[in-house]
Amino acid sequence: MKLNSPLEAYKYLPGTNCGECGETTCMAFASHLIDRSYKLTDCKPMVKVNKYSKKFDVLKQLLAPEIHEVEIGVGERAVKIGGDDVLFRHKLTFFNKTALAYDVWDTMDEKDLVERIKKIDDFKKFYVGEFLTLDMIAVRSTSNDPEKFAATVKKVIDTTDMPMVLCSFNPAVLRAGLDEAADKKPLIYAANQDNWQEVAELVQEYDVAVTVFAPNDLDLLKSLAGTFSGMGIKDIVLDPGTFPTGKELKTTFNNFLKIRRAGINGDHDIAFPIMTVPMTAWMVYDDDVSASYWETVIASIFSVRYGDIMILHSIEPYALLPQLHIRDTIYTDPRTPVTVDPGVMEVGSPDANSPVIVTTNFALTYYTVESDLASSKVDCYILVVDTEGIGVEAAVAGGQLTAEKIKRDFEAAEFDLKTRTNYNTVILPGLAARLQGDVEDVLGANVLIGSADSGRLPGWLETNWPPTKK
């Protein structure tokens, strides 16, 4: 975006402090525009009142992200890619997670095709209270036969709502696919140096987003993108080629850096989402495990460095799990602490003789404690206190972890120490030792001080549990 401070955005707002947006002042709203936690349309007066309409338009332009945002697909499963404003996630956050597209091809037999689509569509992994899932299907034309491609595209549409990438360099094949799928708003892959005019015609006729492909030729890539923009085509994705190995991979890596840096720095012709194709790893490795590993390695590099959408082949869980997690890692908003739900969690199969261990709802703390205990096969309860996502040491210092809050969250979880356990004892983290007296008073329970590092808890429990005092 072109603005650096709330003040610069404030100039264009009504300035009435009417409160409709949920903020008490226009200035507060302006700061949310700058950190992109609100959209301009959240200020209803700007949208509705005629006299603000020019300012609305100017401000909208000024607020537009540096990297153009492209939407692919329709309905709930539609994905957005691009839309970034920074080169490093700590400077703000990255927007629109890298879209993960998995391939099918038009020479598959129908049964295999449907089975593969379902596997892709159904894959899910629970993580911090939600499911991580895959996004898209990339349909490759390996037959180069328009009819076969159309039939495959149709089968995909009949099987899933996932958005699609239609992949062929043959415009006739693409047209056949678009005849089936245009209303699903697929992404077209790809226009290159040879076919760009015919592809440009298709893209305008069917009003879909398009990928331009210029392997390791940034001048040509920019030229293609600039030409397509010049023709009035807005939704463009850039593929500078993904070379899977050796010095060519190093060059590919640097192409991604260069394109994104130029885009963020204001080169409009190249300020578009970037596509990577880690599946080129399969052109080099022929055993499935090596190819899946190397593909995942490439996918991870470009999840970190500026890939906005990628086409992958392996659907082995050992490839999908890290791919989903690294993408989530990079796109998690660093401004909001990651939290887990407060409450009493069970590790293993605890009973009335099991220890009750207190920790915070900072996800990192919680998962560390939980996995430390689980991996040592300790049966216990964990009270997760809502500390607003702050870790133990800072929460004790900042008052987010107190005896009252521990009591509050035991009550909210309807967990009565006296009836549910035989020892009426809680174990505080070593870093919360100074709460001991308070917690004893407020809970009317015994309090033990555990180890400072949960990695030592299992060993600590061996000598300190069960407690001697009942």
Next chain:
Amino acid sequence: MTNKNIKLSEISDIFKKLDVEELEGVTIEGDIELDISGGGGLNPALAYALGHEAAQVSLHVANIARMLGYPVDQLFATSMGAVPAAETTRPNVLDELIPSKFEVSKVAEWNNSIEEVTLGATSADGGSRKNTITLGGENALPYHFDGEMPHRNYVTMDVFDMPIGMAKSVKENYEDVINDPADWAKKVVNDFNADMVTIHLISTDPLINDTPAREAAKVVEDVLQAVDVPIVIGGSGNPQKDPEVLEKAAEVAEGERVLLASASLNLDYERVAKAATDYGHAVLSWTQLEINAQKELNRKLMKQCGVPRDSIVMDPTTAALGYGLDYAYTNMERIRLAGLMGDDELTFPMSSGTTNAWGARESWMKESPMNEDSNWGPREYRGPIWEIITGLTLSLAGNDLFMMMHPTSVEVLKEITQTLFGSVETESLDITNWIGTEV
């Protein structure tokens, strides 16, 4: 393309008139669509601006105007679309590509270099290592075209002074050496291509075996005898015991320039620092995911303890993929960027306890504990890739040295980091028709 010369200043003037706020006849419909009234769908101002030039010239003009910062994009695109609007949606296709030159500048603010820290000493320097390893020296983020990376990434493999619990797929590789740290060290160097060895003296922990420091130091001597690569010496992580353990270890390793792991704010870092400086070793400055704590500890090591700048390596903490890697990654990236931009309390090479990836349940659990999850597949393939991706991610943030466990992880991490470093030669691959790949 044209004989007519347009001066930049003229274009600038023409397009000033197109400033959104001054445009007449522009109304806003709905959200963003600009409706430009005027003859034949072409705005008079725009028609004037574009004059009698051919469509392609106008594209050039628009490009220049865009560079000058005028919001012509929308106007232009809309009007270009609007010209043939009378004949509905006939696509607008140019006759030839608009030529373009891609340019991007290097980052100007990266003008500080990371310290070079050399580990190990050969006979020439009073040690007995076959080679030394130098970490650091970067003047840009890793593998970036902005600078040269003088040294590749290195891997040091973990060896423990007693049998420990390990994930099944890790343990399989060490069953024959698990009771002998010297053999274990030989195995990681000879069979698994480790650049260095880390000997973890975990049995010294009072909660484990409480092995006396003097006895633990003998294990260090054994390892130094068994292998001739530079080594890292780790304590048990017990803040009371570690300073003493590391002192004794530093003493027996005198002259070998080991890396002592580690000094931290929650133990007597002065003793650890002194052990390093007294016997000519480097020290690992370990903090927990907090850039300011890292600065504070580095400052104390330098100012208060007199550790030379070429003898500090940082470990800002590694959290596993899915278990806080986002913090670990961004923390390292911020540290490295701050160093490159001149914060000389942070210009040190970094080390990662990549082995922590094995704490992630995805790497070792037989199957997902969640019934709703899709099948996780065989764990023997999940573990190594978890360690690889954890390390690879941190390598992109600027990490130099990786402490690792699984031989496959080491092999793949070395392959990818050396590929990005630029030392892996492969045959050129034609990807122009990757779509047709038969797999």
